[in-house]
Amino acid sequence: MVNLKINNIDVTVPEGTTILEAARLANINIPTLCYLKDVNEIGACRMCLVEIKGARALQAACVYPVAEGLEVYTNSPKVREARKVTLELILSNHERKCLTCVRNQNCELQKLSEELGVTDIRFDGENPNYGVDDLSPSIVRDNNKCILCRRCVSVCKNVQTVGAIDVMERGFISHVGCTFEKSLNEVSCVNCGQCITACPVGALKEKEDIDRVWDAIADETKHVVVQTAPAVRVSLGEEFGMPIGTRVTGKMAAALKGLGFDLVCDTDTAADFTIMEEGTELLQRIQNGGKLPLITSCSPGWVKFCEHNFPEMLDNLSSAKSPHEMFGALIKSYYAEKNNLDPKDIVVVSVMPCTAKKYEVAREELAANGCPDVDISITTRELGKMIKQAGIDFVNLPDGKFDAPFETSTGAAVIFGATGGVMEAALRTVADILTGEDLENIEYHDVRGTNGIKTAEVEVAGKKIRLAVANGLGCARYLMEQIRDGKAQYEFVEIMGCPGGCVTGGGQSIVDAKTKMSVDVKAVRAKAIYDEDKSMAIRKSHKNPVVTKIYEEYLGEPCSHKAHDLLHTHYVARDKHYN
Amino acid sequence: MAKSSTIPFAGTKEQKEKLDAVIAKHKDMEGGLIPVLHQAQEIYGYLPIEVQQMIAEGLNIPMAEVYGVVTFYTQFSTNPKGKYKVAVCLGTACYVKGAQELVDKISQRLNIGVGECTPDGKFSLDATRCIGACGLAPVLTVNDDVYGRLTAKDIDGILDKYINE
Numbered sequence: 247m248v249n250l251k252i253n254n255i256d257v258t259v260p261e262g263t264t265i266l267e268a269a270r271l272a273n274i275n276i277p278t279l280c281y282l283k284d285v286n287e288i289g290a291c292r293m294c295l296v297e298i299k300g301a302r303a304l305q306a307a308c309v310y311p312v313a314e315g316l317e318v319y320t321n322s323p324k325v326r327e328a329r330k331v332t333l334e335l336i337l338s339n340h341e342r343k344c345l346t347c348v349r350n351q352n353c354e355l356q357k358l359s360e361e362l363g364v365t366d367i368r369f370d371g372e373n374p375n376y377g378v379d380d381l382s383p384s385i386v387r388d389n390n391k392c393i394l395c396r397r398c399v400s401v402c403k404n405v406q407t408v409g410a411i412d413v414m415e416r417g418f419i420s421h422v423g424c425t426f427e428k429s430l431n432e433v434s435c436v437n438c439g440q441c442i443t444a445c446p447v448g449a450l451k452e453k454e455d456i457d458r459v460w461d462a463i464a465d466e467t468k469h470v471v472v473q474t475a476p477a478v479r480v481s482l483g484e485e486f487g488m489p490i491g492t493r494v495t496g497k498m499a500a501a502l503k504g505l506g507f508d509l510v511c512d513t514d515t516a517a518d519f520t521i522m523e524e525g526t527e528l529l530q531r532i533q534n535g536g537k538l539p540l541i542t543s544c545s546p547g548w549v550k551f552c553e554h555n556f557p558e559m560l561d562n563l564s565s566a567k568s569p570h571e572m573f574g575a576l577i578k579s580y581y582a583e584k585n586n587l588d589p590k591d592i593v594v595v596s597v598m599p600c601t602a603k604k605y606e607v608a609r610e611e612l613a614a615n616g617c618p619d620v621d622i623s624i625t626t627r628e629l630g631k632m633i634k635q636a637g638i639d640f641v642n643l644p645d646g647k648f649d650a651p652f653e654t655s656t657g658a659a660v661i662f663g664a665t666g667g668v669m670e671a672a673l674r675t676v677a678d679i680l681t682g683e684d685l686e687n688i689e690y691h692d693v694r695g696t697n698g699i700k701t702a703e704v705e706v707a708g709k710k711i712r713l714a715v716a717n718g719l720g721c722a723r724y725l726m727e728q729i730r731d732g733k734a735q736y737e738f739v740e741i742m743g744c745p746g747g748c749v750t751g752g753g754q755s756i757v758d759a760k761t762k763m764s765v766d767v768k769a770v771r772a773k774a775i776y777d778e779d780k781s782m783a784i785r786k787s788h789k790n791p792v793v794t795k796i797y798e799e800y801l802g803e804p805c806s807h808k809a810h811d812l813l814h815t816h817y818v819a820r821d822k823h824y825n
Numbered sequence: 826m827a828k829s830s831t832i833p834f835a836g837t838k839e840q841k842e843k844l845d846a847v848i849a850k851h852k853d854m855e856g857g858l859i860p861v862l863h864q865a866q867e868i869y870g871y872l873p874i875e876v877q878q879m880i881a882e883g884l885n886i887p888m889a890e891v892y893g894v895v896t897f898y899t900q901f902s903t904n905p906k907g908k909y910k911v912a913v914c915l916g917t918a919c920y921v922k923g924a925q926e927l928v929d930k931i932s933q934r935l936n937i938g939v940g941e942c943t944p945d946g947k948f949s950l951d952a953t954r955c956i957g958a959c960g961l962a963p964v965l966t967v968n969d970d971v972y973g974r975l976t977a978k979d980i981d982g983i984l985d986k987y988i989n990e
Contacts, residue, residue, distance in 0.1 A: 409887025415896045425888035426874050426903075433889070823878060823888050 250316040265307035265318055266294055270763055276320050277329060277358050279336070279446055280395035281308040282759045285405060286444075291395055292332045293358065297322045304328055330362050337364065339371030339418070340447070341390035347448040354446035354758055355393060372418035381429040383608055384437035384453055384601040384752075387411075389421045392449035397759075398422060398441035405745060406719040408551065410435035422449075425823070432825055434554040438547035438719070438743045439601030439625075439752015452601045452753060455622050456632055462593040462622070463506045470593045471581075472507040473573050474498060476514055477599035477663030477748035478626045480774040484755035485630025486640045491770040493778055496645025498629075502597075503646055504638045509577075512648045513596065514655030516573035517662045517671070520544065521787035522797070523566040523813050524668075525675045526804040528738055532709070537561045539714070539729065539736040542668050544568040546606035547743030547752075549817065551719050556726050557819030562739075565814040567619070569662065570596040570603065571612050573652075574619030575812040580800045581651070589617045596623040599663070599751035602743065611815045625753030654792045657778070657785030664772035665717035665747030666693035666700060669740040673704065673711075674786045680707040688785060694776070696746055696768045699725055701736075712736045718745035749775060831944050832905055834875040843868050844876070848883035858884060858894055862901055871905045907942045907949035909987045911935075913965045916955025923976070924963040928952060930977040931965075934984055948987070 247258050252269050259268045264287075269276050280291035289306035296307045299317035304325060307318075319325060337359065344350050376389035396413060399422060403409040410433050414423045424433045442450045462470045483492035502510040528540045543549055543563045552563060567575065574596070578589035596603060603623040606612065612619050624632075633640050647653065658674050661667030670690045677685050692702035693713060698721035701714045714736045716725040722741045728734040744751045746768030757767050784790055801809045847864045851857030861880055862872060869876050872895050881888040895901040913919075913928045928950070932938060935948050942949040958964045961973025965983075972983055 403887060403890065409889055412887065412889035412893035414893050420897075423889070425877070425892040823881070 248312045248314050250312050252318045253320055259312055263312050265296055265310045268312050274320055276307050282397045282444055283762050286397045286400040295325055295328050296320045297325050333362055334368055336393050337367055338369035339373055340393055348451040349448035374419050379429050381431040384604040385430055386451050386453050388449050391447050392422055393447055397444040398450055401440045401444040406440055407723050408436055434823055436547040436550040437602035437605040442752050443756050452625050455624050456628050458622050459595050468593045469508050469587055469591055471509040471577050472502050472595045473511040473513045473570055474597040475599055476660045478597050480771045481626050481754040491774040493774050497643045499648050500643050500646025501633050501638050501640055505632055505636055510649050511652045512655050513570045513573055514659035515652045515792055516569040517659035518656055518787035518790040518793045519572050520566055520569045521671050521675050522804040524564045525672045527564055539739045540564055541739045544668055545743040547602035548741045553818055553820040554822055560817045563817055567813055567815045571619045572813045579812055594620045596620050597629045598623050599626050599748045599754045601752040652792055654790055656787055656790050657782035658787045660778045661775055663748045664775045665742050666715045669693045669715050675788045677706045713738050715740045717742045717747050719743055832946055834873050840868050871902045904940055904942045907947050909948050909967050911948055911967050912951045912953045914956045915952045918959035919963040922962040926977045927963055927975055930980045
């Protein structure tokens with residue numbers, strides 16, 4: 247342990263702790279902008295300057311390790327003045343259109359400006375006029391708002407190992423961009439949106455599709471169906487000031503009704519179909535000597551990453567569509583036929599914790615007769631905005647329910663939202679099928695938790711199944727290389743594109759860097775997901791009566807010809823660098 | 826801002842072999858990118874997207890990172906140099922004597938910006954630091970030919986000489 251003084255307060259912290267972390271432990275706030283725990287710790291923005299007794303200059307607290315006997319001052323006149331001037335200089339080159347900014351009231355720069363008492367902009371920066379890159383179906387980049395903190399670059403390059411963006415040029419014209427000033431849409435960006443949730447300001451945002459949804463709802467000739475992914479229910483409340491990881495399933499269903507959708511569904515129901523299809527696929531591949539490991543394909547960011555970086559391993563991906571695409575396909579076939587609706591008059595809207603889903607819905611493989619399975623995908627944040635625009639008092643809203651005929655889902659489905667969840671849900675079904683029993687021990691704790699890579703071996707009916715779970719594309723890349731190079735063997739692998747899985751997807755509520763220092767958002771939201779699982783009457787996909795009914799009435803067996811037509815897809819090998 | 830050159834890339838097998846050898850030497854070296862870029866520019870004369878892609882793949886780093894480093898340093902060029910390299914001195918003496926007008930005039934006449942090359946590969950335009958000929962300010966050079974005490978009116982005559990050559 248190391249003893250130091252911060253503002254004359256004695257603090258004892260483990261060796262290797264930074265001054266910033268030590269100060270937080272002593273309840274002293276040091277402002278930061280470029281710092282993002284575990285992602286970007288580079289001391290670039292100079293907001294966290296502190297005075298250290300005996301040191302020649304002010305030091306960046308976020309990268310300065312504590313030392314025995316250190317005397318630190320975080321609130322001296324010199325520190326206050328330096329921080330304020332630094333902030334004013336950052337503001338001088340920032341497009342200060344706060345009122346119309348997507349991050350209005352949720353901006354770390356705006357907040358600091360208020361906290362540090364900036365009342366005037368004394369300096370006039372160069373403010374080069376950058377075009378806005380809005381060609382990607384998922385992500386919009388606006389360099390006019392960028393403060394060059396590099397949090398997006400770090401998460402893209404170091405955490406996700408995608409490296410679509412970096413800092414170009416120098417001086418006043420240094421800016422974040424893609425190689426040769428290409429659009430995100432032209433390079434191997436996988437649309438995961440982790441850059442958006444890393445951005446402290448409004449330089450990165452999702453491509454907003456709210457107006458398209460409002461237009462569909464207002465169009466009386468359209469039957470508008472909405473579905474919500476498992477992870478949305480443990481984040482949406484945050485848009486209304488509720489604590490991180492609050493479960494708002496009932497309020498969400500009620501709010502969607504209030505927005506005017508004709509049918510309110512839960513993607514969880516479709517996740518049960520995914521388990522039936524993917525679980526059957528796994529059993530068939532194991533029994534018939536098919537390509538192993540079988541790798542999950544629910545995460546469109548992961549799928550695109552695989553297409554760019556591991557095109558030779560696309561046969562390992564499950565051909566099962568992601569749950570919301572399966573739902574779209576069932577709505578426009580089974581549901582349309584039952585209700586005598588023309589699929590062309592149905593608009594399926596997905597509410598997803600994800601920005602890559604916006605890309606996925608436009609993939610031409612995911613359509614039947616020119617009619618996309620899902621028409622529009624919006625993020626958790628966009629749904630929050632729509633609820634606000636509609637004047638719905640979300641916090642005080644009584645719980646509602648999802649609509650028939652898809653009103654039932656399972657605990658297996660809801661855990662899709664956390665890393666390891668698809669794996670666990672599949673095991674619950676596969677184990678029952680292989681043993682021919684209704685097993686009571688259905689929790690697979692080895693595949694839970696927020697570690698980047700988790701491996702386990704389970705024995706089901708005398709059969710050993712080796713499992714691996716990766717979340718975040720850097721971990722996925724490592725795991726894939728191990729498998730490709732024959733260094734590790736598995737039968738079943740789950741990969742989610744975002745670190746933590748969907749609960750911390752690129753479309754979820756944005757949590758600021760300061761909160762992320764003390765709250766493990768992945769773990770808190772995942773706990774809510776597993777609590778929801780525990781609260782469910784049915785916790786296995788194959789026990790969902792809606793699923794059983796639709797297989798009996800319409801699809802036949804899992805992986806039947808009809809199921810293949812509607813619920814399965816294929817993938818495309820892509821260039822390593824370009825879209 | 827540097828953009829991709831409009832002149833088609835015409836790298837040879839020999840150049841590729843040389844670059845591969847340079848990459849192999851620096852592959853696992855920390856900070857290997859900058860020496861590789863230097864030598865790649867020596868081999869090809871410039872660093873077009875095709876060369877940057879070979880470097881990115883060879884060193885296993887993102888293309889955006891390579892491009893970021895190339896655009897940070899002014900001595901790296903993403904455009905080829907022309908048969909005639911026009912360089913206008915923008916050192917202090919030349920600048921106060923109106924060198925910027927020379928740049929503007931050349932840029933207008935050749936329809937290229939500073940750092941660029943004409944589509945036929947004949948002329949490239951660069952702005953340089955002081956070349957030590959302040960007594961002749963403002964000065965420009967075309968390859969090894971030096972022209973001094975210029976005004977914008979002299980530009981057409983100088984360029985015509987090379988155009989008609």
